[in-house]
Amino acid sequence: MAKHNQGLTFEEIAKHLCGSKEWVAAAILGQASMNKEDALRLTNLLKVDPRIAGVLQEPPMRGSIDRKVPVDPLIYRFYEIMQVYGTTFKAVINEMFGDGIASAIDLEIHVDKRPDPEDPEGERVVITLDGKFLPYEKW
Structure with missing residues (x-):
């Protein structure tokens, strides 16, 4: 909500924090942690309570998708890709790397x-x- 209220994209935030848009999105969505400096810069940029910086520094409970089949169409497609091609990825990776x-x-x-x-x-x-x-x- 704060990101939206400030009219910022993940890429714009990433430039401010000297990171990638993907890492910023993961951290904001609770799937990655930040160091203190980045967390404070983010809370300042988003104009939110600086106490949130402490939460952003905690090691997250990774894995935001429930054990059920995801229903969001975009996330479901990744699930589908792994269901269909996961064994292919594994076979090729194991053949190439061991x-x-x-x-x-x-x-x-x-x-x-x-x-x-x-x-x-x-x-x-x-x-x-x-x-x-x-x-x-x-x-």
Whole structure:
């Protein structure tokens, strides 16, 4: 609400905080934490109670989607993508890197748009997940 009231975009806030729009969105939505300086700068920028800065610095309870199938159409599509292609991602990653995972902790996320080459008036969403590979270790 405060972001909306100030008429700011995630990208504008990110420039003010020297971070990415994706990280700012995650922090505002309670899925990432901020250091004290960034949290205070954000509360100042959004003109909200500076005590909120303390909450923004706490390690969040990550995972904002309930265990049920999401109903929001955009979020559902990501669920659908993982249901359909998750095993493909796993098979290709394991073939290329070995037995392990793509980190959700050491991860960069980028959301961009580009023109749709097949529809001059359309746009395409480009989502990049750039995570560190973490092999399973022998123990």
